[in-house]
């Protein structure tokens with residue numbers, strides 16, 4: 140089951156304080172023929188019980204549990220480890236809060252089947268519900284990412300909706316250092332350094348009224364700034380290689 144022309148797809152859903160919206164997300168993914176890896180990132184016992192029930196009731200769903208909250212990045216890395224162990228070739232990362240438009244998934248899966256070596260990433264299309272500060276933060280991050288990769292290859296690095304080619308992603312993912320909100324950025328920059336090609340397609344992202352966000356205006360932004368500091372240092376160390384790659388691309 141779930142074998143598509145030798146490619147094996149799963150979805151990884153990191154869950155923290157979003158247990159009430161996870162069922163709908165898991166059901167939607169399963170209905171699309173995806174195996175689902177839920178990662179309980181240190182939720183309350185009540186939250187954990189809900190996730191166990193979802194795992195029992197939604198077909199082809201498994202649960203990976205962290206005893207303590209480790210951050211979104213840690214949760215996705217655990218999901219990638221599981222996907223690698225189980226032999227999945229591709230893993231869709233999607234949030235548990237229902238912000239990402241599930242109707243776009245077939246399009247993204249098709250793109251991954253067409254370009255199985257590449258990373259297929261969401262380029263967020265917001266409606267009026269997006270907090271202005273978050274939009275600004277994204278622009279700043281995109282500016283730094285262009286410097287860190289010496290390219291315009293990553294037009295958005297913060298959207299948590301993307302399909303990873305597992306075999307080439309796992310060796311990079313297991314060595315990451317940003318476990319919280321810096322994760323989405325760090326993994327894309329480091330995959331770009333590793334030479335993984337990225338393709339971006341639009342995905343609608345909403346901020347539902349009453350939705351729970353774990354993004355902390357101060358703490359998460361400080362953490363993201365630290366991620367950029369580390370990535371800028373990494374870029375300087377790789378400068379000859381990255382410049383050479385740029386030169387070759389221009390020829």
Ligand SMILES: Nc1nc2c(ncn2[C@@H]2O[C@H](COP(=O)(O)OP(=O)(O)OP(=O)(O)O)[C@@H](O)[C@H]2O)c(=O)[nH]1
Nearest residue numbers: 153154155157180210211214234235236352353354
């Ligand atoms: N922030 C955060 N999210 C976690 C953590 N562990 C798992 N997650 C999951 O990671 C995904 C992203 O978290 P959100 O709180 O929605 O963060 P976000 O989507 O970047 O921020 P918003 O755009 O404000 O929703 C969700 O599926 C969370 O349930 C954690 O420790 N912190």
Ligand SMILES: [Mg+2]
Nearest residue numbers: 234236238352
């Ligand atoms: Mg969210």
